[in-house]
Amino acid sequence: MSEQTKRSAGVPGAEDVFAVPGEPIADQAYLSAGADWDQIIESQRERADEIIVVNLGPQHPSTHGVMRLVLEMDGETVMSCRPGIGFLHTGIEKNSEYRTWTQGSTFFTRMNYVGGIHNEAAYSLAVDKLLDITDEIPRRGNQLRVLAMETNRIASHLTAVGANCLELGATSPQEVGLRERERILEFTEALTGLRMNNAYIRPGGVQNDMPDDGIDLLDELIKQLRINVPEIALFMLDNPIFKARTQGVGVLDLSTCMMFGMTGPVLRSTGYPWDLRKTQPYLGYDHYEFDVCTETSADAYGRFKIRCDEMMESLRILEQVRDELAESQGEPYRIQDPALEWPSELTVGADGQGNSNEHIKHIMGESMEALIYHFKKVTEGFKVPAGQVYMAIEGPAGELAAHLVSDGGTRPYRAHMRDPGFNHVQALPIMSEGAMLSDLLMALASLDPVMGGVDR
Amino acid sequence: MSEKNPEIGDSKATGAADKSATEPQARAKRELVAQDAGSASGLAGSGLHAHLDQVLVPHAPAEAPVVTVRKGMWGPGSGSGDTSGFQGMTRVIELGGQVTPPFGGWFDDVADRIAELVPHFASRVMVWRGDITFFVPRDKLLEVAKVLRDDPALRFEVCMSVSGVHYPEMIGEELHSVYNLLSFTHNRRICLEVTCPDDDRHIPSLVSVYPMVNYHERETWDMFGIIYDGHPALTRILMPDDWVGHPQRKDYPLGGIPVEYKGAVVPPPDERRSYQA
Numbered sequence: 001m002s003e004q005t006k007r008s009a010g011v012p013g014a015e016d017v018f019a020v021p022g023e024p025i026a027d028q029a030y031l032s033a034g035a036d037w038d039q040i041i042e043s044q045r046e047r048a049d050e051i052i053v054v055n056l057g058p059q060h061p062s063t064h065g066v067m068r069l070v071l072e073m074d075g076e077t078v079m080s081c082r083p084g085i086g087f088l089h090t091g092i093e094k095n096s097e098y099r100t101w102t103q104g105s106t107f108f109t110r111m112n113y114v115g116g117i118h119n120e121a122a123y124s125l126a127v128d129k130l131l132d133i134t135d136e137i138p139r140r141g142n143q144l145r146v147l148a149m150e151t152n153r154i155a156s157h158l159t160a161v162g163a164n165c166l167e168l169g170a171t172s173p174q175e176v177g178l179r180e181r182e183r184i185l186e187f188t189e190a191l192t193g194l195r196m197n198n199a200y201i202r203p204g205g206v207q208n209d210m211p212d213d214g215i216d217l218l219d220e221l222i223k224q225l226r227i228n229v230p231e232i233a234l235f236m237l238d239n240p241i242f243k244a245r246t247q248g249v250g251v252l253d254l255s256t257c258m259m260f261g262m263t264g265p266v267l268r269s270t271g272y273p274w275d276l277r278k279t280q281p282y283l284g285y286d287h288y289e290f291d292v293c294t295e296t297s298a299d300a301y302g303r304f305k306i307r308c309d310e311m312m313e314s315l316r317i318l319e320q321v322r323d324e325l326a327e328s329q330g331e332p333y334r335i336q337d338p339a340l341e342w343p344s345e346l347t348v349g350a351d352g353q354g355n356s357n358e359h360i361k362h363i364m365g366e367s368m369e370a371l372i373y374h375f376k377k378v379t380e381g382f383k384v385p386a387g388q389v390y391m392a393i394e395g396p397a398g399e400l401a402a403h404l405v406s407d408g409g410t411r412p413y414r415a416h417m418r419d420p421g422f423n424h425v426q427a428l429p430i431m432s433e434g435a436m437l438s439d440l441l442m443a444l445a446s447l448d449p450v451m452g453g454v455d456r
Numbered sequence: 457m458s459e460k461n462p463e464i465g466d467s468k469a470t471g472a473a474d475k476s477a478t479e480p481q482a483r484a485k486r487e488l489v490a491q492d493a494g495s496a497s498g499l500a501g502s503g504l505h506a507h508l509d510q511v512l513v514p515h516a517p518a519e520a521p522v523v524t525v526r527k528g529m530w531g532p533g534s535g536s537g538d539t540s541g542f543q544g545m546t547r548v549i550e551l552g553g554q555v556t557p558p559f560g561g562w563f564d565d566v567a568d569r570i571a572e573l574v575p576h577f578a579s580r581v582m583v584w585r586g587d588i589t590f591f592v593p594r595d596k597l598l599e600v601a602k603v604l605r606d607d608p609a610l611r612f613e614v615c616m617s618v619s620g621v622h623y624p625e626m627i628g629e630e631l632h633s634v635y636n637l638l639s640f641t642h643n644r645r646i647c648l649e650v651t652c653p654d655d656d657r658h659i660p661s662l663v664s665v666y667p668m669v670n671y672h673e674r675e676t677w678d679m680f681g682i683i684y685d686g687h688p689a690l691t692r693i694l695m696p697d698d699w700v701g702h703p704q705r706k707d708y709p710l711g712g713i714p715v716e717y718k719g720a721v722v723p724p725p726d727e728r729r730s731y732q733a
Contacts, residue, residue, distance in 0.1 A: 085693065085694070086692075086694040086695060089694040089695065091703065093704060094704050095710070095725070098710055098725040098726050129586075130585065132585060258613050258614060259668065260667065260668045261614045261668030274640060279643055280645075385552055386550065386552055387552035387582075388551065388584065388589070388634070389587060390634075390645070392645075399638075401636070405621055407523045407549050408523075408549045414621045414704075416617070416619040418616060418619075422671060422672075423616075423668060423671065426671045456694075
């Protein structure tokens with residue numbers, strides 16, 4: 001064995017190459033570059049039972065954003081897993097205390113950026129509840145909210161199942177997922193003016209009505225999604241490699257789910273049909289026909305299948321909303337209350353989203369009072385009675401809820417988002433300890449945490 | 457503004473008490489899973505709530521908690537004077553919805569059953585927008601939570617969320633910890649609220665009863681500095697480990713720098729003139 005090989009193979013007692021000159025040797029440094037495999041194996045044999053610490057992340061592509069997992073590994077087996085989160089903490093909750101209630105939508109949509117419209121919805125419904133105007137929202141407003149949310153749910157699930165496959169090394173389903181998500185984002189852009197970070201759902205309704213060709217675009221979207229979305233399930237669900245990697249992996253039975261407060265596809269994969277759209281309906285979800293998808297395997301495979309099935313159920317809801325929107329054409333899309341509604345009509349023009357020309361003409365050329373009123377509404381906002389509410393909706397990953405406190409002013413006194421990903425990450429150790437490292441990544445993917453929502 | 461948004465000083469207890477009679481019932485109608493709820497305890501059909509007078513602690517409820525007292529029209533902003541003409545106006549801002557028993561609907565079933573098992577468990581009860589909040593003294597929190605989880609007639613299996621609120625002007629109860637409980641069995645939600653003074657920031661941890669609050673309590677410690685006694689590892693979770701201070705407290709500045717654009721300077725958001733009145 002040459003001198004070179006000795007050092008690189010890390011014979012115990014060799015000098016600590018990472019130490020600062022003069023520093024006492026703190027630990028054994030093991031290097032395994034530049035030797036033949038049999039020599040490396042021979043030199044490592046005596047410490048084969050040693051547990052090593054692996055830092056997975058925070059920039060690892062398989063951890064859904066910036067998430068750090070501190071793992072103690074015995075060979076390929078995970079002995080302990082400690083998630084480290086907070087790398088994407090942006091202080092949205094604190095910031096929104098310094099902005100008006102309307103501006104809150106703009107902040108909250110940036111939490112879970114994949115399912116952003118659901119954040120806006122949870123926040124806006126909570127503000128509606130504080131204002132006690134939930135029953136006064138025009139039906140078209142609620143229909144447009146459901147339209148935006150269900151398209152967004154499909155986009156979020158496409159990302160979840162696509163990323164899940166990508167972590168297995170299967171790139172084609174992710175390509176399908178991105179392709180179909182692109183269709184949805186294009187439709188969302190036509191509807192709201194933006195692909196992501198929409199701030200479309202606002203307290204009192206939505207920001208703008210559908211474009212004139214909205215129904216045609218929606219028809220085309222539904223038609224394409226009906227053809228293409230099932231492709232992922234057809235690719236994967238019977239694939240023997242996929243089954244071997246996901247079946248029996250990341251198991252959480254019903255009592256463990258209760259212990260960790262799991263909701264969404266994770267809870268439904270135990271066979272418990274809990275979906276807030278059915279059990280505690282909001283936005284008129286109770287009159288849409290759709291099924292709550294459940295599986296009984298309680299594993300990563302079941303959750304994947306539930307997400308595939310739920311996309312088809314969302315398409316069923318979209319078809320019903322499409323007929324309702326065609327019927328309610330021309331009706332108001334936000335609350336008819338001059339104290340609460342946004343003063344201007346927002347439209348989507350060729351150069352993006354902006355105020356309608358009629359409104360600009362009115363305030364700039366015809367009515368000084370209208371200009372003052374516009375200015376007051378936009379800079380000051382509206383007041384919300386003092387009190388606190390908790391409003392929960394069924395987000396793509398589970399219970400997504402806003403806890404809002406008002407002190408009677410024009411800005412939130414405290415705004416807190418209960419993100420399902422934040423809650424679900426704490427179940428990762430119990431899903432993965434004792435399993436292989438590759439199972440841990442499937443367990444993580446089956447939770448579908450989005451770090452923007454986890455860290456807020 | 458219009459009568460659409462009455463200041464809470466006008467509408468607090470009376471309006472909310474009227475609401476409490478109707479809203480829970482309307483809400484109860486929507487419940488789908490409540491079938492065999494009462495049969496376990498025989499409460500639902502009985503209509504008897506013998507323990508409602510034991511819900512509140514003696515000499516409760518105190519007056520509704522005052523969030524703040526406001527003067528004038530403009531909040532503390534960039535220092536420019538209040539030129540609105542309303543600078544002499546003074547308003548007391550209270551949280552809405554304080555009620556005394558009965559609360560209406562299934563709220564009475566829940567309150568009665570808790571009072572039977574843990575008498576005098578609430579220092580204050582709020583019913584607001586169809587939701588009920590029990591203010592629980594911190595020394596009774598664990599006992600109440602255990603009952604809420606285990607009793608068949610209550611069965612709140614999950615604590616969905618823990619959220620802190622800092623009310624610097626509520627002397628003696630500056631820090632609040634708000635727990636939202638969900639019962640899958642009965643399809644109900646209630647809210648518990650526990651307060652502690654700023655100079656004694658201790659609240660018992662619920663992790664032993666509700667393991668899922670582990671991260672939520674860590675976040676509330678991180679953001680508000682509430683120490684949850686008995687938590688297995690109360691460390692920072694969102695902020696860096698060596699961070700000083702608790703950022704979502706009201707006495708923690710938002711931060712930010714003035715931005716200059718074409719010669720004009722825009723102050724950071726927390727120093728701009730606000731209309732927070």
